[in-house]
Amino acid sequence: MAVHAPAEARRHVSRLAINRLGLWLFLLSEGFLFAAIISSRYYLQGLNRPETLNQVLGLGITIVLIASSLSAYRAETSAAHGDQKGFSRNTLATIIFGALFLVGVSIEWREAFHQFPPYTGFGTIFFTMTGIHAFHVLTGLLALGVVFFLGRDGRFTKGASWGVEGTVKYWHFVDVAWVFIYPTLYLVN
Amino acid sequence: MRRASPRVALRRGLWVFIALVVLAVVEYLLTLVMKSGNLPWMVIMNIIDAGLIAYFFMHIAQLWRREE
Amino acid sequence: MALLPLVRGLSLGAVGFLLGGGLAAGIRGLMGLDPWSAEPVIVVGYVFGLIGWLLGVGLWGTWAREWLGLAPKKDHVHDWRRYFRFCTDHKVIGVQYLVTFMVIMLLGGLLAVLMRVELMQPGKTLMGPGQFNNAMSLHGILMVAVAVATIMGGFANFLVPLLIGAEDVAFPRLNALSYWIIPPVAVLLLATPLMGGFDAGWTAYPPLSVINAPGQTLYLLAFLTFGISSIVGGMNFLATIITLRAPGMSWSRLPIFVWSIFAAALISLTATQFVAYGLLMIILERVAGTSFFNSAQGGAPLLYQHIFWFYSHPAVYIMILPAFGVVLEVLAHFSRKPLFAYKWVVGAFLSIVVLSFFVWAHHLFTSGMADYLHLPFMVTTELISIPTGVVFLAGLGTIWLGRLWLTTPMLFALGFLFNFLIGGITGIFLADVPTDIQLQDTYFVVAHFHYTIMGGEVFAIMAGGYYWFPKITGRMYNDRLGKLHFWWMLVTYNLTFLPMFWAGVQGMNRRVADFPPELAGVNLFASIASFFLAASFVVLVYNLVVSWKRGPVAAANPWRARTLEWQTTSPPPLENFPAEPQVMGSPYDYGVPGSVHSRPGIAGGAQEVKHAQG
Numbered sequence A: 001m002a003v004h005a006p007a008e009a010r011r012h013v014s015r016l017a018i019n020r021l022g023l024w025l026f027l028l029s030e031g032f033l034f035a036a037i038i039s040s041r042y043y044l045q046g047l048n049r050p051e052t053l054n055q056v057l058g059l060g061i062t063i064v065l066i067a068s069s070l071s072a073y074r075a076e077t078s079a080a081h082g083d084q085k086g087f088s089r090n091t092l093a094t095i096i097f098g099a100l101f102l103v104g105v106s107i108e109w110r111e112a113f114h115q116f117p118p119y120t121g122f123g124t125i126f127f128t129m130t131g132i133h134a135f136h137v138l139t140g141l142l143a144l145g146v147v148f149f150l151g152r153d154g155r156f157t158k159g160a161s162w163g164v165e166g167t168v169k170y171w172h173f174v175d176v177a178w179v180f181i182y183p184t185l186y187l188v189n
Numbered sequence B: 001m002r003r004a005s006p007r008v009a010l011r012r013g014l015w016v017f018i019a020l021v022v023l024a025v026v027e028y029l030l031t032l033v034m035k036s037g038n039l040p041w042m043v044i045m046n047i048i049d050a051g052l053i054a055y056f057f058m059h060i061a062q063l064w065r066r067e068e
Numbered sequence C: 001m002a003l004l005p006l007v008r009g010l011s012l013g014a015v016g017f018l019l020g021g022g023l024a025a026g027i028r029g030l031m032g033l034d035p036w037s038a039e040p041v042i043v044v045g046y047v048f049g050l051i052g053w054l055l056g057v058g059l060w061g062t063w064a065r066e067w068l069g070l071a072p073k074k075d076h077v078h079d080w081r082r083y084f085r086f087c088t089d090h091k092v093i094g095v096q097y098l099v100t101f102m103v104i105m106l107l108g109g110l111l112a113v114l115m116r117v118e119l120m121q122p123g124k125t126l127m128g129p130g131q132f133n134n135a136m137s138l139h140g141i142l143m144v145a146v147a148v149a150t151i152m153g154g155f156a157n158f159l160v161p162l163l164i165g166a167e168d169v170a171f172p173r174l175n176a177l178s179y180w181i182i183p184p185v186a187v188l189l190l191a192t193p194l195m196g197g198f199d200a201g202w203t204a205y206p207p208l209s210v211i212n213a214p215g216q217t218l219y220l221l222a223f224l225t226f227g228i229s230s231i232v233g234g235m236n237f238l239a240t241i242i243t244l245r246a247p248g249m250s251w252s253r254l255p256i257f258v259w260s261i262f263a264a265a266l267i268s269l270t271a272t273q274f275v276a277y278g279l280l281m282i283i284l285e286r287v288a289g290t291s292f293f294n295s296a297q298g299g300a301p302l303l304y305q306h307i308f309w310f311y312s313h314p315a316v317y318i319m320i321l322p323a324f325g326v327v328l329e330v331l332a333h334f335s336r337k338p339l340f341a342y343k344w345v346v347g348a349f350l351s352i353v354v355l356s357f358f359v360w361a362h363h364l365f366t367s368g369m370a371d372y373l374h375l376p377f378m379v380t381t382e383l384i385s386i387p388t389g390v391v392f393l394a395g396l397g398t399i400w401l402g403r404l405w406l407t408t409p410m411l412f413a414l415g416f417l418f419n420f421l422i423g424g425i426t427g428i429f430l431a432d433v434p435t436d437i438q439l440q441d442t443y444f445v446v447a448h449f450h451y452t453i454m455g456g457e458v459f460a461i462m463a464g465g466y467y468w469f470p471k472i473t474g475r476m477y478n479d480r481l482g483k484l485h486f487w488w489m490l491v492t493y494n495l496t497f498l499p500m501f502w503a504g505v506q507g508m509n510r511r512v513a514d515f516p517p518e519l520a521g522v523n524l525f526a527s528i529a530s531f532f533l534a535a536s537f538v539v540l541v542y543n544l545v546v547s548w549k550r551g552p553v554a555a556a557n558p559w560r561a562r563t564l565e566w567q568t569t570s571p572p573p574l575e576n577f578p579a580e581p582q583v584m585g586s587p588y589d590y591g592v593p594g595s596v597h598s599r600p601g602i603a604g605g606a607q608e609v610k611h612a613q614g
């Protein structure tokens, strides 16, 4: 048994690079899910869009989510440069922005229930699309929470920090998905 | 991109953020102005959005650039 | 004690189910709806139950503890109990998949026999039309799962790391997860009869799938869960093949089976999301009252068919590409000749991947889809027969003038070529719109896809199973029984399915329990043949079980094959190779003077040298 080489010695591609590739592949896969959802919007509803959509809220939550991407980026950059305070502060900011986004969506849902309920044509698309996206936001928030909780002791600011990097990449992806969803639901005509 | 100093990196993030917000606002205003057929413009702007986020925020170039 | 993880998984799963179900009921109560409506409670309960099951069966101990800052526990079990645990060894996972799906295949086969009993004569024989449709639907999805997962989950897991000289896959814990997510799928599917079954076929077209018995919801959840497993598996294989190849294992030296898995993994990574979304739409339609498919509210039932086939056509390549890989592997090793047109085959695999995304609507020629779509989808479908033909010709070119060694796996590989030729040629009639409009939904279709999947892929599974049996189990199967199984299966298989082409042309509809009396003869013939076909599997199971326990101990390389999996012991040690092998040339250059595929690694200390060489 002594002749067996240790596991790590055999790797020629670093663990970090493998993790990155795996996550990107997963995000590619998720991209297909959102492509399916968006294509079903055009298949069923064409460019139809109710006038009662809350446009201000739509633009507002979009900007909030973009802001959360910025703070996520700052959290990752801070961690990579050993800035524990910056990491904690920005992770928390990201969580708050993300939660705010969800609050915005739930306000939107309350209004939508009266204007275009889920059994109507547009409501079907609206609730499904925002619902699936909000589910992704929720999972991202859980991951960010774990990262924030674990990172209090400074473990992520000492160099390799795949936990932060992976979570933040996922969070950016959720933002990208919304960037496509926003005009698809609110703007196209 | 090479590993930048924290200050440069944070500033770059801010510029990307501003660009994304501007794009979102332009999308919104464009809809107010154009009463139909704005879909191609939305797609173009969304692709720019995605490109900015993927390149600057998600460091997609790490996949084919060998460093570290 | 040995089964503790299973017990833990089951109990946490039950707790999760109660929690989720209670949550759903509570929310419905708050919203002023009937709290105990069965389907919403089942759906939410299942999601929580699934998470509980996974945590209990090993996700918590080996992984999730890290998320709370606790150290993960290492499992130190090294005997048979590994097979009942959240074990991350790709070889254990491969065997778990193979045994699980072997059992599922036998169950699905049993259902097929029941259907053939019903179809022995016109009128009612055994089941009513409703029960028949339930049996047909269950048979369909069980066999689709077998077709998707036996090679991709079983053989690929066991062999891809070995074939590329790695010690495991890129993400071993995800790999274990993608297996342990399967048992709930099986439980759900087998529980469907308790809830009225599901009679919409494995394709689950609305509107029927929206309004039938609650068993349909169990089916939808099961398929959705299975999809998650495929996505994770596809991601894992891609990352493994891209990053963990041994030094010298360039893309042009990759064994063809690995290439086929690479191609199939690309499809299962991406296309599967579409079916997941399709199934989710039906679930939402059933439990949340959406209107995707309700035309009164602006929905369109055809949306489902587009989304579904955007996955399910590429999915046939998730089934058949790995089968091509297995067959070409076996053909090359037993023809003792270089694999013919290796680079063309790789190109063909990749072009099949791309083309497979542009043919889906050939399943909708009679659905009422817009007429102008007929021509483009007919053309793309015919186009895809070009790369498929290249692969087939590469098989023929490999055996051409070879010194054939007619072992059991070789016989099955040759049987694959025979059956797949019939399956491929009859496919042309279904790709062409004018003939398809006549043949759609007849037994011609049934015969065609059984020729590609059973005559094709299942024969490839048998070829791979016999070929790698000594490597996996460390023992040799009984060759005479193996050959008996082959001839028995080849003959009875063709006797069962060849007449179905004729029955289809005569107008015999698929998915019906009854048929006009003038088709009695051909149906009786097919039924009787099918019973003999089923009996051939008794030979297989007997041979496998007895040989695994008492067969002669197999050498490391009984086939004198060149690929890497044979350059280590049978079965391989935990780390696969005592030291990382070095790859020097093509795996298939049999009889080429001076050609070497690999050289064993030097244990300890060689790493630095290799790194210095780049």
Ligand SMILES: [Cu+2]
Binding pocket: C312, C313, C316, C359, C360, C362, C363
């Ligand atoms: Cu097809």
